Amino acid sequence: MPKLHDPLMIVTDLDGSLLDHHSYSWLPAQPWLNRLTRADVPLVVCSSKTAAEIVPLQRSLGIVGAPFIAENGAVVKLEGQVQAKSARSYDDICQVLQRLRDQHGFKFTGFSDVTEKEVAEWTGLTPHDATLARAREGSESVIWRDTTEQFTAFQQALAADSLELVQGGRFWHVMSQGSGKGAALEWLLTHYAHPTGQRYITIGLGDGPNDAPMLDKVDYAVVIKGYSKNSVELKREDKDRVFYSTGFGPEGWSEGLTHFIQD
Numbered sequence: 001m002p003k004l005h006d007p008l009m010i011v012t013d014l015d016g017s018l019l020d021h022h023s024y025s026w027l028p029a030q031p032w033l034n035r036l037t038r039a040d041v042p043l044v045v046c047s048s049k050t051a052a053e054i055v056p057l058q059r060s061l062g063i064v065g066a067p068f069i070a071e072n073g074a075v076v077k078l079e080g081q082v083q084a085k086s087a088r089s090y091d092d093i094c095q096v097l098q099r100l101r102d103q104h105g106f107k108f109t110g111f112s113d114v115t116e117k118e119v120a121e122w123t124g125l126t127p128h129d130a131t132l133a134r135a136r137e138g139s140e141s142v143i144w145r146d147t148t149e150q151f152t153a154f155q156q157a158l159a160a161d162s163l164e165l166v167q168g169g170r171f172w173h174v175m176s177q178g179s180g181k182g183a184a185l186e187w188l189l190t191h192y193a194h195p196t197g198q199r200y201i202t203i204g205l206g207d208g209p210n211d212a213p214m215l216d217k218v219d220y221a222v223v224i225k226g227y228s229k230n231s232v233e234l235k236r237e238d239k240d241r242v243f244y245s246t247g248f249g250p251e252g253w254s255e256g257l258t259h260f261i262q263d
């Protein structure tokens with residue numbers, strides 16, 4: 001089990017993990033956040049949120065300047081710069097989606113199809129925060145409104161365009177193939193080493209199927225109890241390095257760190 005003063009990195013999902021699914025509060029995690037800050041342990045946000053949403057949150061969390069992974073891995077920011085980016089731009093992805101809708105009659109609604117007012121209604125965000133959620137760089141969030149058969153056809157049509165669907169807590173995310181949270185984390189770990197030059201020991205925390213590639217990649221995985229209908233299926237077999245929380249959101253988050261980090 002790692003200790004707080006090992007070259008440790010915490011990689012975390014936001015919604016339903018560090019942040020409460022309903023209230024977006026992280027209060028129960030605050031004691032651990034303080035401990036991590038005091039020990040200089042980087043807290044890397046790895047979220048479906050956009051960079052525009054993550055930066056102000058980092059300010060509130062007291063982790064300004066830490067690297068982060070946005071839009072489910074389509075965007076990685078290191079030292080304030082976009083260092084790795086989806087092979088496809090947001091505009092490009094939206095154009096493909098419109099073409100597939102015209103060709104196949106798929107029924108879905110994306111963030112680019114609506115105003116921040118609708119996005120605010122879907123998410124419970126304020127209109128201002130909904131504007132930040134719409135400031136997308138490398139993936140589109142959609143609500144599927146068609147049949148299961150059409151969904152399979154949609155997935156195949158996206159694959160023919162080198163795009164894939166990733167399931168988040170509230171939406172499906174359309175992004176370049178092979179640019180999920182796991183690939184983004186691997187990229188980050190090869191470009192961001194501990195000051196001693198060592199590779200970081202990573203503890204990952206997440207509650208949704210979109211977190212699985214990241215949770216398979218980290219050294220220690222915390223699966224936070226969540227509300228998703230689809231459970232988090234991990235491929236890794238080292239069960240002693242996987243912890244399932246009993247609490248939801250930031251309570252489960254703290255439980256996980258207490259389980260894995262020795263004092």
Ligand SMILES: [Mg+2]
Nearest residue numbers: 013015016208
């Ligand atoms: Mg989540």
